[in-house]
Structures are given as C-alpha cells and as structure tokens.
Amino acid sequence: EVRLVQSGAEVKKPGESLKISCKASGYIFAHYWINWVRQVPGKGLEWVGIVYPGDSDIRYSPSFEGRVTISADKSTNTAYLQWTSLKTSDTAMYYCARDDRLDFWGQGTLVTVSS
Amino acid sequence: EKVMTQSPVTLSVSPGEGATLSCRASESVYINLAWYQQKPGQAPRLLIYGASIRANGIPTRFSGSGSETEFTLSISSLQSEDFAVYYCQQYNKWPWTFGQGTTVEIK
Numbered sequence: 272e273v274r275l276v277q278s279g280a281e282v283k284k285p286g287e288s289l290k291i292s293c294k295a296s297g298y299i300f301a302h303y304w305i306n307w308v309r310q311v312p313g314k315g316l317e318w319v320g321i322v323y324p325g326d327s328d329i330r331y332s333p334s335f336e337g338r339v340t341i342s343a344d345k346s347t348n349t350a351y352l353q354w355t356s357l358k359t360s361d362t363a364m365y366y367c368a369r370d371d372r373l374d375f376w377g378q379g380t381l382v383t384v385s386s
Numbered sequence: 387e388k389v390m391t392q393s394p395v396t397l398s399v400s401p402g403e404g405a406t407l408s409c410r411a412s413e414s415v416y417i418n419l420a421w422y423q424q425k426p427g428q429a430p431r432l433l434i435y436g437a438s439i440r441a442n443g444i445p446t447r448f449s450g451s452g453s454e455t456e457f458t459l460s461i462s463s464l465q466s467e468d469f470a471v472y473y474c475q476q477y478n479k480w481p482w483t484f485g486q487g488t489t490v491e492i493k
Contacts, residue, residue, distance in 0.1 A: 306482070308430075315473065315484060315485075315486050315487045316422075316424075316430065316473055316475075316484040316487075317484065318475075318481055318482040318483060318484065320481075321480070321482070330480045330481070331481075332387075332481040332482075333387070333481065334481075366429055366430070368430075371418075371477040371482070372420050372432060372435040372436075372477060373420065373422070373430070373432055373475070374432050374435070374441060375432075376429040376430060376431070376432075377429065378429055379429055
C-alpha cells in the first residue's frame, strides 16, 4: 500500500526556519517524483515544486523559487520542504504528492507563521 | 507558464442530476491533464489522469474528456459524497499548474 506520511503541524514566528517532511512507503521511493503543493486556508491549490529522489533532480515554480528548498533522502525514503526565513504569508497547508499525476497524497502539514 | 481556467466557479446541482465541469488551458497541454476532488478538511484525491483515464477505485460515474486546450469532467447522477471542490491540473510542462477550482454544491 502506497503511503505518504507528513510531519505534524508547526507554529513559527516570522524569520524562523523550518523543515517539514514527507515519508514514503509501499513503493520504490527513488523511482517516482514527489511534488509539494501549497493551499492557503480557503483558497486553491498551488504547485510549489518537485523532486526526483533517484537523482535529486529538482524543479521549482517561479512563484516559490528562492523562497523554499526541496530535497529528498533515498536512505530514509523522505522528501523535505524547507524555509530559512518564514513570512506570515507562508501560512498554509502543505501537501506532498507522488508522481506527475499526483496519484497519492500525504495528509498535509499545517504551517502557521505568526508573531 | 500555462494558465488553467475552470468554469463555472460554482455549480449548484440536485442529487441524482448530472454535472459538467470545464477546464481550459492557455496553450496546449495535449492530454497531460488530471482532475482532483477535494472535500473539506481532506487532501485532494486523484480522479482522472491522461484527460480521460479513471484512477484506481474511482466510480464510473466520473468521466473525463478533451485534449489540447479544452477539457471536461462529467459526473453522472451526483451522489451526496460528490459535493466537493474539483481542480484540474496540467502536467505537460513545468511548472505544473492548477485551475482555481469549481465548487459543486447541493441545489
């Protein structure tokens, strides 16, 4: 059974750093892209970027490039999304999802950034 | 980037009736188009990929069609569990992009 399990909700202050995770199981992690998708409360879905764990090929949406860093660790079957300096506008639910057609999704990680 | 535009924004439908949702791409995405369903408090779920292929476990009342720039998601005989928000997404060229969503609500 394919599963993507994300790390728990986070509450941070502006300027703080954060790294959230997405642990995969039930398939060969290195063989499928992992996407990150943002959803601001009450709004639609926004594609953040994608990583291919097999060779760590990474692509970002222009809207997010420079603001976040995506990575993956084949040894632990885990993908990551990180910020070095959070802003209040980063407050959102973040989902990971497998493959270019986003066939399996994590449960989401709620990131709240507030002073 | 390719802009995806969904219509209508909201669709009011009575249970048992059918619904047709549209998605238009600003330029061709061939058939690299997926549809997702999202219910409140849940992660989205893949319904259709390749414009017309139902994902595993998706009921046959959901069907997708179209190619290039015009796509349709049809739901025949809406059930109570089908009232939700639906998104289209192109995966033809990075950055992947989503439509803004169509809310299917109970009439």
